[in-house]
Amino acid sequence: MSVKVAVNGFGTIGKRVAEAVLKQDDMTLVGVTKTKPDYLAMIASRMGSLYVPEDRVEKFQKAGIEVQGTLKDLLEKVDLVVDATPGGVGKEYKPLYEKFGVKAIFQGGEKHEVAGFSFSTLCNYEEAEGKQFARVVSCNTTGLLRLICALRNHFKVKSVRATIIRRGADPAETKKGPINAIVPNPVTLPSHHGVDVRTVLPDLDVQTVAAVVPTTIMHSHVLNVRFEEPVTREDVLKVLEEAPRILVIPSELSGVKDTAKIIELARDVGRKRYDLYELAIYEESVSVEGDELFLMQAVHQESIVTPENVDAIRALTGLVSKEESLKKTDSTLGIVRSFSELIERAASNYGK
Numbered sequence: 001m002s003v004k005v006a007v008n009g010f011g012t013i014g015k016r017v018a019e020a021v022l023k024q025d026d027m028t029l030v031g032v033t034k035t036k037p038d039y040l041a042m043i044a045s046r047m048g049s050l051y052v053p054e055d056r057v058e059k060f061q062k063a064g065i066e067v068q069g070t071l072k073d074l075l076e077k078v079d080l081v082v083d084a085t086p087g088g089v090g091k092e093y094k095p096l097y098e099k100f101g102v103k104a105i106f107q108g109g110e111k112h113e114v115a116g117f118s119f120s121t122l123c124n125y126e127e128a129e130g131k132q133f134a135r136v137v138s139c140n141t142t143g144l145l146r147l148i149c150a151l152r153n154h155f156k157v158k159s160v161r162a163t164i165i166r167r168g169a170d171p172a173e174t175k176k177g178p179i180n181a182i183v184p185n186p187v188t189l190p191s192h193h194g195v196d197v198r199t200v201l202p203d204l205d206v207q208t209v210a211a212v213v214p215t216t217i218m219h220s221h222v223l224n225v226r227f228e229e230p231v232t233r234e235d236v237l238k239v240l241e242e243a244p245r246i247l248v249i250p251s252e253l254s255g256v257k258d259t260a261k262i263i264e265l266a267r268d269v270g271r272k273r274y275d276l277y278e279l280a281i282y283e284e285s286v287s288v289e290g291d292e293l294f295l296m297q298a299v300h301q302e303s304i305v306t307p308e309n310v311d312a313i314r315a316l317t318g319l320v321s322k323e324e325s326l327k328k329t330d331s332t333l334g335i336v337r338s339f340s341e342l343i344e345r346a347a348s349n350y351g352k
């Protein structure tokens with residue numbers, strides 16, 4: 001069985017999810033939507049996959065960009081739509097998805113209530129099966145949940161406290177900032193991230209604070225996790241190194257000690273768009289004092305939710321189990337299980 005997929009909103013997230021869907025042997029990308037002519041619309045049109053809102057057809061015709069049809073034409077052809085429109089726009093489309101009887105996956109810019117179910121592969125894949133709607137939680141929340149659920153699989157987690165250092169804008173965004181400030185986000189504590197984590201793990205004692213800083217390449221987190229019993233650093237590192245989609249980076253040995261170097265690493269190992277689907281954890285930052293864990297991690301905001309969207313498609317349509325989806329998604333996206341595997345692949349692919 002092949003799930004027929006549409007991507008509504010071919011932007012930062014949508015273009016990555018569309019490309020990931022094209023790599024799956026159990027999915028078919030039927031089309032993507034754009035609202036204004038640009039180079040991505042030209043690419044989608046040349047792929048024979050461009051659909052536009054009804055009131056925009058003439059605009060694309062005037063721009064000389066052939067469209068395959070309207071959004072409604074597209075929704076008639078698919079089983080599921082990945083809504084990757086700007087935050088808050090997905091909510092406006094929900095009635096249309098309901099009218100066409102298609103499943104829909106929303107993104108983190110929508111409120112939990114829009115889908116009524118928030119998704120994170122490692123935490124609640126099985127609960128998604130059979131649902132019509134799901135929200136893939138945003139990049140920061142995905143990073144937090146990936147760590148927390150990896151730890152919860154092996155230890156009794158008592159509480160989580162996290163400081164989120166948010167990137168001010170994506171590299172292509174020129175209207176956001178700050179350029180020269182550290183902005184509490186919000187100044188009243190806590191930030192929305194802890195609330196978002198609890199949409200997936202309602203029972204967890206988690207609190208987060210956030211600030212926005214002048215960078216575009218990655219988010220960073222400073223975490224404190226308390227356990228019911230004392231743990232050892234060795235045991236924690238073993239769990240993190242074996243967990244899916246977590247990359248423990250030996251910073252001293254590799255020289256990868258900050259987000260700029262992490263992105264340069266992703267570029268040097270040949271990741272398209274320097275996408276790092278994996279949550280990056282600085283190995284040397286992992287420290288344990290009795291029942292308390294401290295660590296620092298970094299999130300490539302533009303790509304970390306890509307594998308989660310692919311898994312959400314399988315979870316909603318009941319295609320395969322979580323383990324099977326993890327395996328297929330990670331294999332097709334080239335996601336590695338360890339830093340050494342990343343280096344191995346870089347060496348074997350160098351110059352190819």
Ligand SMILES: NC(=O)C1=CN([C@@H]2O[C@H](COP(=O)(O)OP(=O)(O)OC[C@H]3O[C@@H](n4cnc5c(N)ncnc54)[C@H](O)[C@@H]3O)[C@@H](O)[C@H]2O)C=CC1
Nearest residue numbers: 009010011012013084085086087107108109138139301302
């Ligand atoms: N950019 C990021 O780092 C992350 C974004 N997200 C979430 O993903 C969602 C999409 O965000 P981005 O991809 O960054 O946005 P984006 O602005 O890069 O792309 C949005 C796309 O939707 C199109 N669009 C705009 N208005 C539309 C409308 N009314 N109907 C149909 N399409 C429309 C735009 O032309 C663009 O192609 C948001 O909910 C956001 O919060 C989640 C994780 C990370």
Ligand SMILES: O=C(OP(=O)(O)O)[C@H](O)COP(=O)(O)O
Nearest residue numbers: 108138139140141166168169301
């Ligand atoms: O950081 C993000 O959301 P999050 O802080 O809710 O995880 C996403 O990258 C979206 O950020 P934006 O709202 O600055 O586009």
